Amino acid sequence: MKQLIIVLILLSVLPSVAQQTITLEECYTLVTQNYPLVKQSKLFDMQNELESDVISTSRLPQFNLDAQAIYQSDVVEVPIPDSSIESLNNDQYRATISVNQLIYNGGVTDASLNLKSAQLKTKQKQIEVSLYQLKQQINQLYFSVLLAQESKLLLNAKNTQLQAKLKEVQSGVKYGIILPSSDKILEAELLKISQQFQELESNKTMLIETLSSLISLPLYTSTLFQSPLLETQIKNELNRPELELFQLKKEEIENSESVLSKQNTPKLLGFATGGYGNPGLNMLDNSFQTFYTVGFKLNWNIFDWKSNKKQRESLLINKDIVDNETEIFKLNTNIELNQQQKEITKIEAFIISDLSIINLRKEVLKSADSQLKNGVITSSAYITELTNLYEDENTLVKHKIQLQLAKANYNVIKGL
Template sequence: MKTFLLYSLLVCTTFLGYSQNTLSLEACYAHLETHYPLAQQRTILDQQEAAERSAIKAKTRPQLNLNAQATYLSDVTQVPIPNTGIAPLNNDQYRATLSANQLIYNGGKIKATTYLQHITTDKKKKAVEVSLYQLKQHVNQLYFAILLSVDQIELLELRRVQLESTLTEVKSGVKNGVLLPTSEKNIETELLRILQQTTEANNNKTKFIAALAALTGTSIHAETQFEKPLVTTTAEGTLNRPEIGLFSLQKQEIEQQKNLLSKTVLPELSGFATGGYGNPGLNMLENDFKTFYMLGLQLNWKVFDWNSNKNKRQALEVSKALVDSEEAVFRLNTNIALNDQKKDIETLENTLLIDQQLIALQKEIVAASNAQLKNGVITTADYTTQLTKLYEAENLFNQHKTQLQLAKANYNVIKGLNN
């Protein structure tokens, strides 16, 4: 009786309120991509790009420079003709200027740099997506481990109910002298084992729920119901993994770097205007404080760079070849993993068919053992042995069924069907 009360308390705390909340595998994926700390980098990268674009755009605006200097010269320019009336310059001279430079043409380098920055940001965001996507298999492991714990708890409860019913019949048989007094002790011992196994299963479930909640960044209550997904797979279609998109962006970045390099050899034209106040002014023979200004155009063109640009382009071609090689390796390894996962799925499907046959046969054996127990032909130990075998067969069936769904879910993740 004490065992029954302990078990009832455990079951009530486990199953109470299960109808309040439900959670699906797809919802876990969505929470992962939204709440996992790494996901916040997308917003940070957008902010970084905005700052970089503003800095690049600033180069198209006038650049202002303020200069001021005071100098003392040991010697100054003098007119070597006597009686000209031109006073020599002061040894102390002063000048303050404000210059404005406006870029007019630079061969499209600013536009190319802006586009390169955009591609680089997209590449970094795609890398974040890759990291998040790779966590989906971890989500699968935890989610299906919870489902397996739930199945085990439910199966143990069914077994407990069956043993409680048998215990009542055994007690009646002992009372009527049909069975030995020790018969009921065997069943009570088995009930304690079930209590122990249920406690362990509940602890495992709690541990898995805590890990899943931490991974997805959400609060998952103990009473949450976890939906059992019916996962389907398909051998058709190509890989849809985010890594493929990352390889593509890496190659786009390299191509844009080459495009930018091609523009660095073009001339750069800018206009400038300078206004100033100083002694002397632009007229070096007038020894007085004067205002002055200058207007003009400036052309910069690096005519020869000792093949620096060419070598950089060759280095980028090598980088692109490395990316192609990495993509080929990724596709090969992914296809190998898909084939392995497909074999696991086929093996589990065949195993489930055998499990069902074993369960059907073991149920017949348990039914016969139950009748034999009532007639005193076998002991309760013999009966509980057969009942344990049925539990093990059913538990194994549930494990294989969950493993099959897990294998299918992993297959879809590996192929990119959940992208």
């Protein structure tokens, strides 16, 4: 009974393994989820959180501990004869704790936090751009596997046809209708097909392993790669993540400019200092004393030799550079799209020709088949016509896959 249950389980599991399928869109999704570069996104989040916390500490009280012990070669003396005021000791000691509290800094802290947030968005978008650029690599691998998949089907059809023809020829040789050794020619061709199967399988395995590593999903030679239904939309605007990246770079520059514009604003701090030393604040009391001071402090850099202004002008130039990069990217992308559209048109024309050629080849092969049965031509002549048809059918398959690849690349370039 247990053995029966195990067999039933295996029978239910094996078909699901054998029928594993994958689509192009799934490959796109998997590479954006599993590619090692994705880990950097979380690392950037962690780094930004730590750096933002550091910036935010400027709002918290700042504590300083100072301690000193000194020996002076000379000290202040009161030049009054017979005075009861003692001279200070040559050795002096002091320990203080100071607290500084930022009250106002012109919004520098908020501006710095906004800049960090903008920098994080730029880094995250750069990761997205890098992952998006992997799509064309996915396309190349995916459609190469599709081509191997379709080529194998064609080769199977050719193999089946030759196997059937071999039986006919062997029967014809037996009864003296067909020349002797004609079957040997077909057997040799079947051996060549066996080699082609091995080569196809080897190439397909290599492609699948590469794609599997890229998307971090186990794939097998038995995996069915579904042929996508792709359409191109010529009139749509570009929707590439690079354009968003350029915009985020400009926003980062604007935030940097905001930080610079606030750096020269007045800064108001409150402070308090408590200490213990000899002497204390009363320099005429030559003993250890406790003391404290409280107050406010204003710091304002009113003249910086136009350093801040020049830094802001430099940032404006950076913004112009980003605008120029955006313009160049759009120009190159549109050129690439135009080339890809012409490639699509060319392949579509090829496919129409391929269909006409195949129809003619089928007529020729039909005639050759009849001639071989009647002993008019040799097996070599028949194989030549069969191979011609196979090669033209293979060319059609190749062109169909190339058309799909061209459309997929077009959509990736467009950002669809």
